[in-house]
Amino acid sequence: MRFPAGFPITLLGLAAQAPLSPTTPDPVQSVMATQRDFKFKDDSSIFSPLDLVELSRPGAGQPNDAGDLALVSVSKYSLKDKKDYKSIFIVPIESAVQPLEVPLASGGEAFWLDNRTVGHAVDEGEGKDKVKALYARSFQFETDSAIALSVPDTPKLVGKFPTSTAGNFRLSAEAGVLVFADYVHADGDLTKAKENDEAWENRGDSAFVYDETFERHWDTWVGPKRSSLFSVPLARSTDGTWTLGSKFTNLLKDTGLKCPVEPFGGTDDFDVSSTHVVFTAKDPKLPAAMHTKQDIYVVDVHGQSKPRELTSGKQGATHSPVFSKQGDKAAWTELDKDGAEADRAKIVIYDLKKDVRYTLTQHWDRSADSLAFSQDGELLYFTAGDIARIKVFVLPVPPTPAESTTDPDLPSEYRTPVALTSSGAVSGAQPLSGGRVLFTRSSLTSPNDLFVLRGLQHLDVRAPAAFSPEVQQLTRFSADALEGKSLASGEDFWFEGAEGKKVHGWLLKPPGFKEGEKKKWPVVLLIHGGPQGAWEDQWSTRWNPNIFANQGYFTIAINPTGSTSFGQELTDAITKDWGGKPFVDLRKGWDYILENYPEIDPERAVAAGASYGGYAINWIQGHPEFGFGFKALVCHDGVFSAAYNGYSTDELFFFNHEWGGLPWEPEVKATIAKFDPMNYVANWSTPQLVIHGSKDYRLPETDGIGAFHALQERNVPSRLVIFPDENHWVLNHRNSLKWNYEVFRWFDKFVGSDN
Ligand SMILES: *[C@@H]1O[C@H](CO)[C@@H](O)[C@H](O)[C@H]1NC(C)=O
Numbered sequence: 001m002r003f004p005a006g007f008p009i010t011l012l013g014l015a016a017q018a019p020l021s022p023t024t025p026d027p028v029q030s031v032m033a034t035q036r037d038f039k040f041k042d043d044s045s046i047f048s049p050l051d052l053v054e055l056s057r058p059g060a061g062q063p064n065d066a067g068d069l070a071l072v073s074v075s076k077y078s079l080k081d082k083k084d085y086k087s088i089f090i091v092p093i094e095s096a097v098q099p100l101e102v103p104l105a106s107g108g109e110a111f112w113l114d115n116r117t118v119g120h121a122v123d124e125g126e127g128k129d130k131v132k133a134l135y136a137r138s139f140q141f142e143t144d145s146a147i148a149l150s151v152p153d154t155p156k157l158v159g160k161f162p163t164s165t166a167g168n169f170r171l172s173a174e175a176g177v178l179v180f181a182d183y184v185h186a187d188g189d190l191t192k193a194k195e196n197d198e199a200w201e202n203r204g205d206s207a208f209v210y211d212e213t214f215e216r217h218w219d220t221w222v223g224p225k226r227s228s229l230f231s232v233p234l235a236r237s238t239d240g241t242w243t244l245g246s247k248f249t250n251l252l253k254d255t256g257l258k259c260p261v262e263p264f265g266g267t268d269d270f271d272v273s274s275t276h277v278v279f280t281a282k283d284p285k286l287p288a289a290m291h292t293k294q295d296i297y298v299v300d301v302h303g304q305s306k307p308r309e310l311t312s313g314k315q316g317a318t319h320s321p322v323f324s325k326q327g328d329k330a331a332w333t334e335l336d337k338d339g340a341e342a343d344r345a346k347i348v349i350y351d352l353k354k355d356v357r358y359t360l361t362q363h364w365d366r367s368a369d370s371l372a373f374s375q376d377g378e379l380l381y382f383t384a385g386d387i388a389r390i391k392v393f394v395l396p397v398p399p400t401p402a403e404s405t406t407d408p409d410l411p412s413e414y415r416t417p418v419a420l421t422s423s424g425a426v427s428g429a430q431p432l433s434g435g436r437v438l439f440t441r442s443s444l445t446s447p448n449d450l451f452v453l454r455g456l457q458h459l460d461v462r463a464p465a466a467f468s469p470e471v472q473q474l475t476r477f478s479a480d481a482l483e484g485k486s487l488a489s490g491e492d493f494w495f496e497g498a499e500g501k502k503v504h505g506w507l508l509k510p511p512g513f514k515e516g517e518k519k520k521w522p523v524v525l526l527i528h529g530g531p532q533g534a535w536e537d538q539w540s541t542r543w544n545p546n547i548f549a550n551q552g553y554f555t556i557a558i559n560p561t562g563s564t565s566f567g568q569e570l571t572d573a574i575t576k577d578w579g580g581k582p583f584v585d586l587r588k589g590w591d592y593i594l595e596n597y598p599e600i601d602p603e604r605a606v607a608a609g610a611s612y613g614g615y616a617i618n619w620i621q622g623h624p625e626f627g628f629g630f631k632a633l634v635c636h637d638g639v640f641s642a643a644y645n646g647y648s649t650d651e652l653f654f655f656n657h658e659w660g661g662l663p664w665e666p667e668v669k670a671t672i673a674k675f676d677p678m679n680y681v682a683n684w685s686t687p688q689l690v691i692h693g694s695k696d697y698r699l700p701e702t703d704g705i706g707a708f709h710a711l712q713e714r715n716v717p718s719r720l721v722i723f724p725d726e727n728h729w730v731l732n733h734r735n736s737l738k739w740n741y742e743v744f745r746w747f748d749k750f751v752g753s754d755n
């Protein structure tokens with residue numbers, strides 16, 4: 001450090017070293033010199049960051065086998081208690097009985113053991129003695145009794161796992177085994193994991209040594225352990241007592257396969273039938289950081305056989321493998337090309353009886369997400385992003401072709417998925433008996449709630465227009481907390497973007513906004529990350545557009561070139577063009593808004609973005625000719641040096657795909673030189689807040705620090721906020737509050753109403 005501690009760095013007069021350009025603000029105006037208190041707008045009708053942090057966070061609903069109860073895990077943070085309260089809700093699907101809340105004092109993971117019993121896995125013991133214990137909790141549920149839904153028994157211990165890291169449970173009741181994920185050392189032996197942990201801890205130094213990537217991934221340095229799938233006997237005796245066996249079989253032993261696939265894999269990465277487990281794993285022959293190829297395998301649920309590959313070997317990534325309930329078919333989603341991660345995800349079905357594999361949605365211009373067979377195996381339900389919503393779709397399962405093919409000749413009813421929902425964002429469709437589907441959905445105005453679709457037995461896929469599904473909402477987890485809050489449901493707008501394409505955006509008006517009024521409103525442009533992502537009709541606990549609207553900003557969230565859910569052409573068009581078409585789109589969308597909403601004050605415009613959105617902020621900094629006229633910017637975990645990212649990021653395949661090759665290749669270098677924010681620092685002049693998480697290994701913190709140093713050396717008002725314990729996302733509740741505080745304080749300083 002060149003300066004004595006405590007010396008006001010911003011006043012040091014870097015002016016002596018760097019000549020002030022006419023656009024460079026007076027350093028005395030810098031943030032350090034004008035710091036003052038800031039308070040959120042927070043009256044009873046405002047949905048403020050304080051409300052966001054304390055609002056219930058429900059997960060996705062899991063139905064029981066009978067389809068009359070669903071299980072939902074919910075967490076709820078209390079600012080006063082500084083505690084995250086965890087509970088499960090048991091939700092009746094077919095009666096008006098109120099959901100039952102069961103608090104889980106020590107948290108843990110819950111799943112159905114049978115129609116009236118929930119398995120609850122929770123940590124027990126301290127330090128080295130900590131293990132996961134499994135309990136059974138039974139419920140009584142009588143629709144015609146006054147008690148209705150209750151917990152008659154105290155939880156009963158079912159058994160213990162050798163480690164505390166066992167998780168992602170899936171029961172095969174027919175096989176009498178529980179399949180789960182855990183981490184093991186090279187010997188693959190779960191019962192030795194703790195012993196091996198201790199040896200590793202006591203190795204005498206703290207070094208990590210690598211001969212291949214990943215050395216670190218997302219937010220974790222890769223240690224000596226690998227994820228794997230295990231099975232253990234779990235059965236119910238005639239008196240109803242559940243017992244966990246003590247033989248833990250590593251289903252992937254000596255294969256080099258890892259499942260779940262880190263960092264985000266979970267129960268979506270595998271499924272169980274009465275005899276087998278189907279799972280996805282990265283191709284063990286390929287260096288993980290440079291490839292996205294994942295293969296699908298089946299393995300005997302008792303680990304009696306080696307895994308057998310079901311994929312062709314010519315595919316890219318695969319996700320969401322599932323079995324039909326009959327166990328005769330598996331399905332998954334598949335990308336064509338290795339190296340890509342935002343390519344079109346197509347549905348593939350594998351007939352396990354005939355050993356024939358065929359692609360179902362070869363000609364559908366959307367990407368299927370999570371899959372589920374109907375109970376009779378005749379339909380396939382799945383979710384997919386579609387025009388800034390995530391909907392439930394259905395397709396009938398066609399007769400298996402004579403041989404494996406990626407493009408079977410299918411009649412039209414097998415080609416065009418039918419949308420069963422139209423709004424919000426669905427996070428998993430669970431078929432129930434009797435033509436019903438349970439699903440979980442959030443929107444711009446609400447976190448998750450459970451819904452049930454009925455009457456699907458009457459759906460004729462050849463005439464889907466004749467069918468209108470009956471949808472019933474089963475829970476209202478947030479209704480009380482959101483009562484009286486001015487949440488905007490979001491209005492779609494469309495405009496002509498780059499190359500004449502139709503581009504979509506959302507606008508959210510601030511509470512109190514009146515058309516044609518004299519009052520002028522400040523405006524914020526939010527730029528999403530990915531870049532292959534989208535602003536959707538979905539709730540977010542991190543970047544929530546309604547938080548911006550409720551702090552008094554006319555809020556614009558555009559889905560420019562690169563965005564998903566509008567067809568693959570728009571998604572793909574950002575490749576090698578990071579600083580090109582998306583900014584034509586953003587600028588045209590901005591014009592559209594300013595032309596159509598004279599209530600907006602263009603002199604009080606600000607913008608914010610994270611990840612690719614942070615790249616966009618740094619790119620806008622360097623390009624005053626775009627003419628947005630922003631008075632303040634916020635860059636969270638954004639790209640400063642695209643050139644260096646080619647080497648410093650964890651998932652190298654992403655860079656190689658986006659920039660069209662390896663970072664030292666002449667053509668790639670030329671593209672980067674053209675679109676690297678760092679190359680345009682000479683133009684930076686807009687006040688900017690830089691936020692970065694130190695455990696962000698996707699875009700290491702030096703990108704945030706580099707941008708901050710650039711701003712400081714140019715005497716541009718700037719501030720750096722570092723979260724030492726956060727990754728690419730700010731997840732801790734109090735850090736989230738601090739994040740919102742710093743963002744709105746920054747905007748308020750430059751465009752606040754009292755300025
Ligand atoms: C759950 O209920 C369904 C429908 O009543 C029944 O068919 C099934 O056998 C039950 N499952 C168990 C494990 O008891």
Ligand SMILES: *[C@@H]1O[C@H](CO)[C@@H](O)[C@H](O)[C@H]1NC(C)=O
Pocket residue numbers: 622623624625679680681682683
């Ligand atoms: C600065 O911005 C101008 C347009 O205002 C642009 O033409 C130029 O390339 C930029 N130069 C640098 C070095 O950032």
